[in-house]
Amino acid sequence: MPALVIAAHGSHLNPGSHDPAFAHADTIRAAGAFEEVREAFWKEEPSFREVLRTLDSEEVYVVPLFVSEGYFTEQVIPRELRLAGWDVADWNSEGTDADYVTLTAEDVDKTVHYCGPAGTHESMTDVIVQRAESVTGDPDVGEGVGLAVVGHGTKRNENSAKATEYHTERVRKTGRFEEVRALFMDEEPEVDDVTDYFESADVVVVPLFVADGYHTQEDIPEDMELTDDYREGYDVPTDVDGTRIWYAGAVGTEALMADVLLERAADAGADVGNALDLVRQRTGGTAAAGD
Amino acid sequence: MNDTQLRALREAAADGIACDGLHVERTEDGYTFATPEATHEGLDEKAFDALAEENPWLVSNWYYWADANGASRAYRRWIERADELGVRERYEELVDGLSREWGQLLVTAELGEDGERVYELRHVDDADMEPDALALHDDLLDAREITTLDEDGQYRPLKTAPTLRRGWRFVSLDGRDLTRTVEFFYPATVANWSREREGDLDVTHFRATAERQTGIYDVVDELDAEGVGNIARACCVDSQCLKRREWDEDDETELDAPRGDGAFPCREPCSLVIAAARQWAILENEDSRTYEFELTPSEKAQLEEIVDAVAEDRTDEIREADVGDGANRYRARYLRAKRTDEDGRFETVGSSAGDSQ
Numbered sequence: 170m171p172a173l174v175i176a177a178h179g180s181h182l183n184p185g186s187h188d189p190a191f192a193h194a195d196t197i198r199a200a201g202a203f204e205e206v207r208e209a210f211w212k213e214e215p216s217f218r219e220v221l222r223t224l225d226s227e228e229v230y231v232v233p234l235f236v237s238e239g240y241f242t243e244q245v246i247p248r249e250l251r252l253a254g255w256d257v258a259d260w261n262s263e264g265t266d267a268d269y270v271t272l273t274a275e276d277v278d279k280t281v282h283y284c285g286p287a288g289t290h291e292s293m294t295d296v297i298v299q300r301a302e303s304v305t306g307d308p309d310v311g312e313g314v315g316l317a318v319v320g321h322g323t324k325r326n327e328n329s330a331k332a333t334e335y336h337t338e339r340v341r342k343t344g345r346f347e348e349v350r351a352l353f354m355d356e357e358p359e360v361d362d363v364t365d366y367f368e369s370a371d372v373v374v375v376p377l378f379v380a381d382g383y384h385t386q387e388d389i390p391e392d393m394e395l396t397d398d399y400r401e402g403y404d405v406p407t408d409v410d411g412t413r414i415w416y417a418g419a420v421g422t423e424a425l426m427a428d429v430l431l432e433r434a435a436d437a438g439a440d441v442g443n444a445l446d447l448v449r450q451r452t453g454g455t456a457a458a459g460d
Numbered sequence: 461m462n463d464t465q466l467r468a469l470r471e472a473a474a475d476g477i478a479c480d481g482l483h484v485e486r487t488e489d490g491y492t493f494a495t496p497e498a499t500h501e502g503l504d505e506k507a508f509d510a511l512a513e514e515n516p517w518l519v520s521n522w523y524y525w526a527d528a529n530g531a532s533r534a535y536r537r538w539i540e541r542a543d544e545l546g547v548r549e550r551y552e553e554l555v556d557g558l559s560r561e562w563g564q565l566l567v568t569a570e571l572g573e574d575g576e577r578v579y580e581l582r583h584v585d586d587a588d589m590e591p592d593a594l595a596l597h598d599d600l601l602d603a604r605e606i607t608t609l610d611e612d613g614q615y616r617p618l619k620t621a622p623t624l625r626r627g628w629r630f631v632s633l634d635g636r637d638l639t640r641t642v643e644f645f646y647p648a649t650v651a652n653w654s655r656e657r658e659g660d661l662d663v664t665h666f667r668a669t670a671e672r673q674t675g676i677y678d679v680v681d682e683l684d685a686e687g688v689g690n691i692a693r694a695c696c697v698d699s700q701c702l703k704r705r706e707w708d709e710d711d712e713t714e715l716d717a718p719r720g721d722g723a724f725p726c727r728e729p730c731s732l733v734i735a736a737a738r739q740w741a742i743l744e745n746e747d748s749r750t751y752e753f754e755l756t757p758s759e760k761a762q763l764e765e766i767v768d769a770v771a772e773d774r775t776d777e778i779r780e781a782d783v784g785d786g787a788n789r790y791r792a793r794y795l796r797a798k799r800t801d802e803d804g805r806f807e808t809v810g811s812s813a814g815d816s817q
Contacts, residue, residue, distance in 0.1 A: 181735060184608050184615040191604055198601075212731050214619045215647035219727075222651040223643055225530065244674060276662055 170204035172226035173197060173434055176217060176246050177234040177379065179210030186380045187213055189421045190234055196427035196452060202434075202444030203230075211241065217249035221277045228280045230434040234421065236288030236377050238267050239326035251275040252283060264331035265289040269437035282437040287421075287429045288377060289332050290436075294339040296425045299453060301346075301373040304405060304417040311345035315369035319360050319376040319389065322353035330356070333377050346373075354384065354392075361392040364412040371406065371413045379421035390416060424452035461516035462574045465523040469512060470505070472526070479522040480547050482515070496546060520575025521547045531654035532639040536577065540569045551575075559587075562723055563646050563702040564624040567638070579638040581645075582629040594629040600637055603630070603644035618732050620646055620702045620722075649703070649724035656706075656725050664728040666691075667710040670737070677734055683741045685709050691740065692717035695733050696726065699772075753808045759795060762786035 175194050180186035190208040198206045209220035221229060231250065233242045238260075247255040252272040260267040267285030274281050287293060301316055302308050318340070320333030330353065337351040347369045352360040363374060374393065376385045387399040395403035395416055406413040420426070428448045435441045448454075469477070473486040483494035491503040493511040495518060500511055512519050525533065537543070540550055540558045550558070554571040557580070561567075564584050572578040586594055597603075610616050610623040630641055639650055655661045666688050670681035683691075692715045696705045703726035705719045729737070755763070765786030769775050778785050785791065801807050 181617040181732060182615070187608075191601075195601060212735075213617065214730075215643075216731060219648040219651070222655075223648050225532075240675060248672065 170226060171228040171230060171439060172205035172207065172224045173203040173430075173439070174220055174224075174229055174231045175206070175208050175234050175430060176220075176231055177208060177210055178241070179213035180382070181212050183380075183382050186382060189380050189419070189426065192422075192424070193234070193427040193430055196424065196448055197431055197444070199451070200431070200441075200444035200447040202431065202439070202441040211245060211249075217246055218251075221250065221274050221279055221281070224279075226279070228282075229274075230282045230284060230437055230439050232284045232430045232433040233286040234379055234426075234430065235286040236320075236379055236421070237326060237329045237332040238262060238264055238286060238289060239328045242267065242286050247272075247283060250281060250283070252281055255283075260285065264328040265335045269433070271437075282434070282439070284433040284437050287426065287433060288379075289335065290429050290433055291339065292429045292432050293420075294336045295454060296423050296429060297336055297375050297377070297420055298340060298343075298345070299425045300375045300417045300420045300423045301415075303423060303453075304375075304415050305371075305373060310373065311347070313347050313369060313371065315348040315350070315367040315372040316340060316346040317350050317352045317360070317363055317367070317372055317374045319352045319354065319374060321378075321384070322355035324355045329377075336377065354388065359392075360389055363393050363414065364410045367412060369412075371415065373415040373417060375417045375420050378419040381419045381422060385419045425449070425454045427452055428454050461512065461519045461523075465519055465574065466509065466512055468523060468526070469519055470508070473508075477522060479525060480518070480542065482518040482522050482547075484522075517547050517551045517575065521551070524575050524577060528635060531650050532635060534654050534657060535639060535642075535650045536569070536579075536635050539567050539579075540577070560723075562642060563620060563649070564622060565642060565645055567642065577635060578631075579633040579635070580629060580631050581633065581638070581641055583624060583626040586626050586629070591629065591631075595627055597628055597630050600630065600633070600641040600644065602628075603641050607645055618701060618730070620649070621700065622698070622702055646702075646724065652727055653724040661706065661725055661727055663706050663711075665707045665710045666715075666729050669707075669729045669734065673734065677738050679741045680734055680737045681741075683737055683744060685713060685715075687740055687744055688737075689715045689717055691729075691733060691737055695736060696720070698722065701726070751806070751808055753799070753806045755799065759799065762791060762795060766792060 175190050177187065177190040187210065194206050194208050205224050205226055207220055207224060209215050209217050211217060215223055233246055235241050243257045251274050253275045254272055259270045267289065269282050269284040271280065271282050297318060301310050318333050318337045321329045323330050333351045337349055340346060341349040348367055350366050352358050352363060352366065354360060358366055363372065376389060378385050390396050390399050390403050393414060394409050395407045395414060403416065406415045428445065431441055431445055431448055435445065469484060473484045473491055477484040481496040485492045489502050491508040493500045493503060493508055495515055539560050540554060545553065551571060554569060557568040557570045559566055559568040561584050566582050566584045566587050568580045569577050582594060606625065606628055607616060607619055611625045616623055633641060643650055652661060673680050688709050692705060695701065697718050698720040702722045703720065703724055704722040706725045707728055708714045769778065769787030775787060778788050782788050783790055796804060799806055
């Protein structure tokens with residue numbers, strides 16, 4: 170029976186960085202789709218370099234818990250997993266299209282289905298919407314409400330902006346929210362000026378980040394003037410220049426994220442049985458969401 | 461031994477069995493049943509069954525190990541010293557438990573029903589604690605949380621740092637869950653230990669690891685051999701990490717730093733070493749300069765004491781009023797007041813004055 174590896178960044182400094190990877194792994198374990206589910210990290214252990222040897226399975230689905238294609242999904246993870254013959258061109262992606270490629274890990278001679286990142290899967294759009302529901306406490310949130318999807322921006326990786334715009338467009342097409350916009354930390358339109366970009370009295374702000382940390386808990390709340398000092402916290406919602414800002418924190422902490430990871434593996438051929446339905450039920454998603 | 465085990469033994473006899481002193485086979489001439497003490501040949505099924513009944517430990521022991529494989533099997537047999545102890549001796553010892561230390565874990569194997577093994581895990585320093593004094597965990601995923609923070613609530617980015625907190629135990633683990641739990645505490649250690657025993661440990665030396673780095677870690681390969689040795693001395697000795705360092709500068713250049721005595725090997729510089737190496741690679745780009753400032757002999761000794769106290773992580777142990785210790789807070793504050801300027805920099809004299817950064 171195959172194994173699932175959730176490949177995340179982790180941190181040398183922040184103990185909360187691994188929490189989303191652990192939580193989503195546990196959800197998938199409980200659904201029983203895989204004999205083995207293991208978290209692996211760039212900065213923690215097991216490392217990408219050694220995770221495959223900890224598994225009994227000879228066939229492994231690896232899903233990066235990253236929000237966009239780029240340095241980690243294209244260079245670091247395949248290199249550290251020792252995927253023989255890896256070529257990013259095999260993904261044939263324009264920045265948000267990576268699905269999977271099947272290769273052999275040289276050191277352990279195991280078959281690895283290396284999947285695109287969770288953040289660019291179409292079902293990620295549902296997670297963003299559910300994050301908006303969670304933070305407002307309103308399962309029907311949308312009417313008269315603006316939604317800002319916040320990405321890191323292009324200074325670090327141009328695909329980060331593509332992923333942000335991709336989901337923004339998908340949410341906009343549903344017509345559920347009054348206004349939907351992509352905002353960025355380090356390029357125009359900037360999240361600092363969030364109230365300039367929306368006319369709605371209520372705006373939900375969802376950062377397209379995997380884990381809460383410096384950017385989502387310190388930078389963005391201060392930049393949006395939710396608080397002068399992140400250590401003092403902020404209210405949800407907070408009134409900023411007459412607009413009520415519902416700041417959601419990292420989308421990757423939303424329980425439904427487990428569904429995206431599982432969908433990635435299923436798209437790559439994993440037989441996940443009824444696990445997708447189980448995971449959606451348990452994480453508040455609706456069956457066949459996003460289709 | 462139970463009926464299931466006896467039936468399985470009869471069935472397996474056709475292919476032959478050899479396990480820990482028990483030899484069984486079935487040929488045209490009947491069954492063979494051999495123990496370390498005696499060999500019986502040409503047996504019919506009734507006689508075969510009778511011998512099995514007389515040697516229940518040998519049979520249940522074979523049955524327990526028959527389905528196990530890979531690193532987990534080798535690891536668990538190491539726990540109960542299967543290479544050293546015969547089955548009878550082992551079973552007698554397993555009643556009270558056979559233990560091994562694995563980093564700061566104490567792994568204990570005990571005998572369950574009909575030769576099953578059950579395992580307990582606790583901190584080595586909790587070896588003599590009454591079971592009720594330790595928090596009982598029945599979900600092996602809890603191990604991930606136990607490893608995240610140390611006793612003082614500080615984050616542990618390195619799982620094999622010797623700072624595992626105490627006060628917990630896992631009981632009644634089966635073989636598979638034992639290995640999984642151990643690997644949550646110390647990821648990949650069982651796999652790499654097993655590879656090493658098989659003579660198949662794939663060591664990646666510092667130079668190779670440094671050369672494959674990209675992005676902000678690209679600079680790591682600029683560090684020279686002396687710097688790499690200092691890294692191993694700073695980060696990889698037993699007081700900092702319980703893995704036993706097997707990597708060197710490269711496969712021809714050994715590092716002159718203690719490798720450690722750990723049970724499990726370190727096959728490659730870890731991400732913490734690489735992140736620290738990046739810092740040192742950048743710092744080592746600076747050239748040494750000569751500074752001239754005045755210190756009394758005691759003040760020079762005090763600076764050395766401060767460096768040592770930080771390096772050995774003993775600043776918390778220095779008593780507030782112990783002004784005899786050079787790394788005492790009041791002593792450090794006095795030195796700062798006397799010898800540094802308002803920015804906390806040593807006031808240099810002579811030709812290098814003004815160059816104190």
